Amino acid sequence: MKSITLDDVAKLSGVSRSTASLVLRGSARIPEATADRVKLAMADLGYVYNRRAANMRRNESMTLGLIVTDISNPYFAGLTMAIEEAAHAAGYTLFVGYSRDGAERQYAQIETMVQQQVDGIFLLPATGSELAPVCGIVDRLNVPVLQLARYFSEELDYVGPDNVGAGRQLAQHLASLGVTFAVLVGGPENSSARKERIRGLAAGFAGTGVGFDVNGTAATTNNAAGGAQGVARILDQGIWPGCIIAYSDAVAFGVYAELRRRSLEPGRDVAVASFDDIALSELLLPPLTSVATYPGHIGSRAAESLLNRIRDSTLPPQRSLIEPALKVRASTAQWRPRT
Numbered sequence: 001m002k003s004i005t006l007d008d009v010a011k012l013s014g015v016s017r018s019t020a021s022l023v024l025r026g027s028a029r030i031p032e033a034t035a036d037r038v039k040l041a042m043a044d045l046g047y048v049y050n051r052r053a054a055n056m057r058r059n060e061s062m063t064l065g066l067i068v069t070d071i072s073n074p075y076f077a078g079l080t081m082a083i084e085e086a087a088h089a090a091g092y093t094l095f096v097g098y099s100r101d102g103a104e105r106q107y108a109q110i111e112t113m114v115q116q117q118v119d120g121i122f123l124l125p126a127t128g129s130e131l132a133p134v135c136g137i138v139d140r141l142n143v144p145v146l147q148l149a150r151y152f153s154e155e156l157d158y159v160g161p162d163n164v165g166a167g168r169q170l171a172q173h174l175a176s177l178g179v180t181f182a183v184l185v186g187g188p189e190n191s192s193a194r195k196e197r198i199r200g201l202a203a204g205f206a207g208t209g210v211g212f213d214v215n216g217t218a219a220t221t222n223n224a225a226g227g228a229q230g231v232a233r234i235l236d237q238g239i240w241p242g243c244i245i246a247y248s249d250a251v252a253f254g255v256y257a258e259l260r261r262r263s264l265e266p267g268r269d270v271a272v273a274s275f276d277d278i279a280l281s282e283l284l285l286p287p288l289t290s291v292a293t294y295p296g297h298i299g300s301r302a303a304e305s306l307l308n309r310i311r312d313s314t315l316p317p318q319r320s321l322i323e324p325a326l327k328v329r330a331s332t333a334q335w336r337p338r339t
Helices: 006-013 017-024 032-045 051-058 074-089 103-115 131-138 163-177 192-205 224-236 249-261 279-283 295-311
Strands: 063-068 093-098 121-123 145-148 157-161 181-185 211-213 243-246 271-276 289-292 319-322 325-327
Touching: 006 017, 006 032, 017 032, 063 074, 063 103, 074 093, 074 249, 074 295, 093 103, 103 121, 103 131, 121 295, 145 295, 157 163, 157 295, 163 192, 163 243, 163 271, 163 289, 163 325, 181 192, 181 224, 192 211, 224 243, 224 249, 243 249, 249 271, 249 279, 295 319
Parallel strands: 063 093, 063 121, 121 145, 145 157, 157 319, 181 211, 181 243, 243 271, 271 289
Antiparallel strands: 289 325
């Protein structure tokens, strides 16, 4: 019996072979009606796509890897969805792993993805990541790695928010309200993102007379529990800041909870501000002032950058920053200095 080929599918559906191939790879460039016609022809002819043979012919797996620290954080969930959507539109399948912010677990996942012959890897680096172990894994098969949201090396491509600019915007806003003392709560202690946000906050507060504390009082985890613990440490020391700045909105949820546990109202007794502007931020009571860092934009830009790297490995390291935007809401707007 004569085997059914992609040419047969293309002929029956009235499209070119290249169009039929794009439908098989799930490309979003093909109109839905055309894709449906090709799929119907496949079903009528009994065509079965041999992905393994196709991959061997073009020396690509049409798969990408993504390793993030924690999917329970809505910001990282949004980032993951944006990357998956962009990968799908380009005809790639995405494999996802979670390091839980552990470097050794992360290296093991990179090793597994390289063994599965992914064409490239998106990496939201775990705390303590180093270049040598990563390159020792990926260089064997020349698999490109792109850093997301955090970075640990200037030798690898990077896409993330302008954290320094985000910190500066937030600090200038707080200074304009009359805040005289602010503390930062949460965040992975040695991550590039936390260091850059601190730099931006310090620059924005410079010359305003606002006191700013980042040492000794804040928990260093990027979740609600870390926010609650950080606030508890601050208040238990008798410190009463004008504003508590959460490293992220996930941390801010814990800040709100701990303040209310102590019969203090966010936005009235203490101003609260944050970074990331996830969807839930404006639904809190009071709505949370936060600097939007756009995980969707980062994901789309990252996919574009990694695919460019796959096509041309000779490009110099690329660094792309997404512009942040301050979203002022009641958690700071309704606050007034104590008299």
